[in-house]
Amino acid sequence: xxxxxxxxxxxxxxxxxxxxxxxxxxxxxxxxxxxxxxxxxxxxxxxxxxxxxxxxxxxxxxxxxxxxxxxxxxxxxxxxxxxxxxxxxxxxxxxxxxxxxxxxxxxxxxxxxxxxxxxxxxxxxxxxxxxxxxxxxxxxxxxxxxxxxxxxxxxxxxxxxxxxxxxxxxxxxxxxxxxxxxxxxxxxxxxxxxxxxxxxxxxxxxxxxxxxxxxxxxxxxxxxxxxxxxxxxxxxxxxxxxxxxxxxxxxxxxxxxxxxxxxxxxxxxxxxxxxxxxxxxxxxxxxx
Amino acid sequence: xxxxxxxxxxxxxxxxxxxxxxxxxxxxxxxxxxxxxxxxxxxxxxxxxxxxxxxxxxxxxxxxxxxxxxxxxxxxxxxxxxxxxxxxxxxxxxxxxxxxxxxxxxxxxxxxxxxxxxxxxxxxxxxxxxxxxxxxxxxxxxxxxxxxxxxxxxxxxxxxxxxxxxxxxxxxxxxxxxxxxxxxxxxxxxxxxxxxxxxxxxxxxxxxxxxxxxxxxxxxxxxxxxxxxxxxxxxxxxxxxxxxxxxxxxxxxxxxxxxxxxxxxxxxxxxxxxxxxxxxxxxxxxxxxxxxxxxxxxxxxxxxxxxxxxxxxxxxxxxxxxxxxxxxxxxxxxxxxxxxxxxxxxxxxxxxxxxxxxxxxxxxxxxxxxxxxxxxxxxxxxxxxxxxxxxxxxxxxxxxxxxxxxxxxxxxxxxxxxxxxxxxxxxxxxxxxxxxxxxxxxxxxxxxxxxxxxxxxxxxxxxxxxxxxxxxxxxxxxxxxxxxxxxxxxxxxxxxxxxxxxxxxxxxxx
Numbered sequence: 001x002x003x004x005x006x007x008x009x010x011x012x013x014x015x016x017x018x019x020x021x022x023x024x025x026x027x028x029x030x031x032x033x034x035x036x037x038x039x040x041x042x043x044x045x046x047x048x049x050x051x052x053x054x055x056x057x058x059x060x061x062x063x064x065x066x067x068x069x070x071x072x073x074x075x076x077x078x079x080x081x082x083x084x085x086x087x088x089x090x091x092x093x094x095x096x097x098x099x100x101x102x103x104x105x106x107x108x109x110x111x112x113x114x115x116x117x118x119x120x121x122x123x124x125x126x127x128x129x130x131x132x133x134x135x136x137x138x139x140x141x142x143x144x145x146x147x148x149x150x151x152x153x154x155x156x157x158x159x160x161x162x163x164x165x166x167x168x169x170x171x172x173x174x175x176x177x178x179x180x181x182x183x184x185x186x187x188x189x190x191x192x193x194x195x196x197x198x199x200x201x202x203x204x205x206x207x208x209x210x211x212x213x214x215x216x217x218x219x220x221x222x223x224x225x226x227x228x229x230x231x232x233x234x235x236x237x238x239x240x241x242x243x244x245x246x247x248x249x250x251x252x253x254x255x256x257x258x259x260x261x262x263x264x265x266x267x268x269x270x271x272x273x274x275x276x277x278x279x280x281x282x283x284x285x286x287x288x
Numbered sequence: 289x290x291x292x293x294x295x296x297x298x299x300x301x302x303x304x305x306x307x308x309x310x311x312x313x314x315x316x317x318x319x320x321x322x323x324x325x326x327x328x329x330x331x332x333x334x335x336x337x338x339x340x341x342x343x344x345x346x347x348x349x350x351x352x353x354x355x356x357x358x359x360x361x362x363x364x365x366x367x368x369x370x371x372x373x374x375x376x377x378x379x380x381x382x383x384x385x386x387x388x389x390x391x392x393x394x395x396x397x398x399x400x401x402x403x404x405x406x407x408x409x410x411x412x413x414x415x416x417x418x419x420x421x422x423x424x425x426x427x428x429x430x431x432x433x434x435x436x437x438x439x440x441x442x443x444x445x446x447x448x449x450x451x452x453x454x455x456x457x458x459x460x461x462x463x464x465x466x467x468x469x470x471x472x473x474x475x476x477x478x479x480x481x482x483x484x485x486x487x488x489x490x491x492x493x494x495x496x497x498x499x500x501x502x503x504x505x506x507x508x509x510x511x512x513x514x515x516x517x518x519x520x521x522x523x524x525x526x527x528x529x530x531x532x533x534x535x536x537x538x539x540x541x542x543x544x545x546x547x548x549x550x551x552x553x554x555x556x557x558x559x560x561x562x563x564x565x566x567x568x569x570x571x572x573x574x575x576x577x578x579x580x581x582x583x584x585x586x587x588x589x590x591x592x593x594x595x596x597x598x599x600x601x602x603x604x605x606x607x608x609x610x611x612x613x614x615x616x617x618x619x620x621x622x623x624x625x626x627x628x629x630x631x632x633x634x635x636x637x638x639x640x641x642x643x644x645x646x647x648x649x650x651x652x653x654x655x656x657x658x659x660x661x662x663x664x665x666x667x668x669x670x671x672x673x674x675x676x677x678x679x680x681x682x683x684x685x686x687x688x689x690x691x692x693x694x695x696x697x698x699x700x701x702x703x704x705x706x707x708x709x710x711x712x713x714x715x716x717x718x719x720x721x722x723x724x725x726x727x728x729x730x731x732x733x734x735x736x737x738x739x740x741x742x743x744x745x746x747x748x749x750x751x752x753x754x755x756x757x758x759x760x761x762x763x764x765x766x767x768x769x770x771x772x773x774x775x776x777x778x779x780x781x782x783x784x785x786x787x788x789x790x791x792x793x794x795x796x797x798x
Contacts, residue, residue: 013682013684013685014682014683014685016707016708016710017710017713017714020714020716021714021716021719021720022720022721022724023682023717026778108685109724111723111724111727111728112687112720112721112723112724112725113720113724114716115718141403249388282713283711285708285710285713286708286709
């Protein structure tokens with residue numbers, strides 16, 4: 001059996017914001033939603049080698065060879081001109097890694113790590129790799145105390161979760177919105193699979209937290225928040241809820257016209273949740 | 289003497305100083321009106337040019353720089369000289385310590401070591417309820433901060449998990465005071481994970497305590513033990529350090545033509561001069577000052593054979609970068625493997641030279657190498673072996689770049705890791721980072737969480753709100769705020785950047 005490869009946009013060897021403790025985080029390239037408020041939109045698409053970015057690359061880190069865009073990271077000066085010009089919200093600056101590559105990196109940072117998190121993009125679109133990696137971590141006596149987490153948009157179906165959950169310790173799940181038209185506006189899809197995914201994960205004991213992005217005038221309406229409360233009640237009042245506040249960094253296009261979410265707005269939602277008996281809520285440490 | 293008279297007048301009339309602070313500065317000026325102990329011409333010139341430095345300890349060393357009494361002695365025997373009976377309950381024990389501290393000098397005149405407080409007080413805690421214990425510690429802590437207001441003053445707790453250590457951690461975070469500074473000695477075999485978590489949770493809230501790698505320090509010292517004092521100096525208990533001198537590695541690199549010239553010729557020359565400076569100062573202290581005729585020696589609180597000499601270096605980062613420039617190499621200290629390796633070779637040479645040089649009137653007959661954490665007027669010279677302010681890599685890369693250095697600095701080395709506020713939602717991350725750093729060989733783990741009012745400057749704590757107040761000319765009750773304010777202005781210390789958030793914002797593999 002060929003060992004799977006992951007197409008990654010970025011690896012962080014030290015993160016305090018992607019699950020419990022200090023974690024190594026893999027950002028997968030490619031997402032099956034196209035959220036207008038995405039903070040890293042260049043991870044959405046998958047490069048189709050159109051070559052539009054090659055002439056935009058001043059340091060010559062990108063070249064076209066046999067109709068493929070080839071990226072040389074040593075020449076890259078991180079000007080991001082290629083990301084701006086890319087017509088499909090992809091990035092040519094991706095690298096392929098084998099499970100062994102990632103295990104080597106984890107071993108190098110092991111004393112500092114509580115675990116690893118796969119994020120993106122949408123990591124579950126590369127499920128085969130995620131499963132192989134997590135299984136390898138679990139079966140290695142030197143690494144098996146690391147927890148394996150997935151940060152997901154919840155588009156994966158039940159069968160998909162059943163494939164991953166035996167080797168997964170926890171999932172952080174994005175709940176984007178509730179009303180169908182708003183869901184369509186925000187994500188490009190009217191499918192709200194994440195709500196079902198939450199129950200699948202809860203039943204398996206693997207729902208670590210749900211995340212909800214507060215966008216003024218969109219996801220903070222009374223109707224949306226009422227549905228959020230009702231939804232959390234179906235999961236249990238102790239569900240860990242992380243409220244994120246929409247900010248402009250990284251965002252492109254029309255979403256820049258939207259207001260950012262101030263601390264006062266987040267605090268009001270915290271109060272609303274508390275009134276409904278939901279207290280396990282984390283809020284942003286910083287607003288910028 | 290018109291200049292001196294003018295300076296003394298300025299001190300006496302300074303509206304920002306308390307009478308006690310004035311008395312201290314006047315005493316320093318008076319001491320420095322005496323001629324310096326005689327130095328040879330080369331050493332004098334190097335000292336005048338500040339290539340080597342005596343930390344401005346004064347012209348007539350009449351007390352050791354750091355004194356670490358064995359407080360068990362006074363708690364077990366009382367003191368004839370101080371007319372103190374043997375304490376037999378917790379109130380009496382704390383009261384005995386409170387009195388004892390006022391008789392323990394240091395370079396600043398205030399005590400730098402308060403003892404391994406949990407081990408000292410535990411025998412007196414039978415029958416004392418947790419609530420009573422916390423109340424007594426709270427009053428004790430308030431007393432220390434208000435009467436001995438110097439952040440160099442340091443209490444130790446650990447390595448065991450015990451109720452006094454827990455009460456101290458609880459009260460320390462509750463009060464959020466500058467003084468005393470606090471170190472938890474961590475030993476994976478003797479401490480519990482639980483108490484380490486309590487300690488790292490405190491760091492998240494108030495940047496205190498800092499965590500010492502107990503097994504590593506223990507192996508460096510002997511059965512009478514060691515203490516962590518002042519800016520993370522590890523020194524023998526029942527002794528201390530007579531003096532701290534240091535070499536400005538940046539200045540030495542500037543005088544060198546190349547890496548090999550630096551390593552083979554210029555550095556050894558200045559090392560020798562720094563040894564001579566150290567010898568001169570120790571000889572005055574031991575042979576002329578009469579310090580060791582004190583009751584501290586006759587009652588065995590201290591033993592004059594247990595005083596080391598701290599042999600300091602600083603500005604390693606600048607020295608390495610200058611030598612890299614001279615070799616036409618771009619790699620920077622803290623980031624580049626070759627530059628880091630050069631730093632490591634320099635430390636090895638320093639360490640071997642200190643080990644090879646017999647030194648009269650020092651513990652075990654040798655000085656101890658020290659990564660010196662800076663003076664407030666060091667300009668463009670990074671403390672010790674640290675990575676320059678404001679450009680540090682993420683905390684893990686930071687630790688990994690410097691961990692191999694720590695073996696060479698037995699009398700103290702510390703990095704201040706700046707952690708951004710997101711850790712407040714995830715204190716487990718700081719716990720893990722601390723464990724990783726100690727497992728990697730760090731002798732000390734010290735972190736600042738970026739939004740805390742209480743932050744470390746070079747090694748001591750200041751309150752950011754106090755710095756602001758001091759700069760507004762209102763003066764400060766604590767002696768270290770003045771130093772902190774000066775350092776913050778000159779050194780860009782508060783530029784130290786949090787580095788963990790925001791990576792997701794710069795796409796591309798790096």
